[in-house]
Amino acid sequence: MAPRKLAAGNWKMNGTLASLAEIDRLLADHPAPGCDVLICPPATLVHAMAARAQGRIATGGQDCHARTSGAHTGDIAAAQLKDAGASHVILGHSERRTDHAETDAQVAAKAVAAHQAGLVAVICVGETEAQRDAGQTLDVISAQLAGSVPDGATAANTVIAYEPVWAIGTGRTPTNDQIAEVHALMRDRLAARFADGADFALLYGGSVKPGNAAEIFAIPHVNGALVGGASLKAEDFGPIIAAL
Ligand code: PEP
Secondary structure, X not given: OOOOOEEEEEOOOOOOHHHHHHHHHHHHHOOOOOOEEEEXXXXXXXXXXXXXXXXXXXXXXXXXXXXXXXXXXXXXXHHHHHHHOOOEEEEOOHHHHHHOOOOHHHHHHHHHHHHHOOOEEEEEEOOOHHHHHOOOHHHHHHHHHHHHOOOOOOOOOEEEEEOOHHHOOOOOOOOHHHHHHHHHHHHHHHHHHOOOHHHOEEEEEOOXXXXXXXXXXXXXXXXXXXXXXHHOOHHHHHHHHHHO
């Protein structure tokens, strides 16, 4: 089974109910017969987006708690996302790792919770610019994969997104060779650890735009993209989906 292609959007802390009109525009102008499309809006919009999309695109959360319920003010349980209509959840995004000091072990625990709730975990890994400059990229990615992806991961319940921290929201992207090197490493590591490791969808994320999407999608073991800024407007996200 070849990995399924996925175009995923991360709206981060952007959007209100009025923004859901972008879903209608996206579906009207850019039907996506060849790939799955996922949008992860802020938690306030998960229920409304899922209702609006009616299964035509998938809806995801941007984080979940590792526990199922309890005294965790401001947090959201995986089952609550599922209940609101989500099918996926982004975990371990670099902004969570930086802003909330999330560790690999915490990301793995959240992924277990997501799986138990029936959500697909989109687990993010990526090196900082200092780590790349120090020649540590492959070691960093290997360690993050080993620590953030739980033993129960399968190609059906887990997607991996390679997002170099220095490429997120900066307009800078790695070279094609650099992306290819990391994606080949991730494929090898997953295949060595999981029976269906060859089938996990591997996304690239970091300043993907309509103008560079096709080139990035042609790189071996790139099965789609996790897109931040360019997922907010149908006029940008639509051409990215079409390129996949
Ligand atoms: C992201 O935050 O996941 C991301 C890839 O952002 P951008 O596309 O804006 O670089």
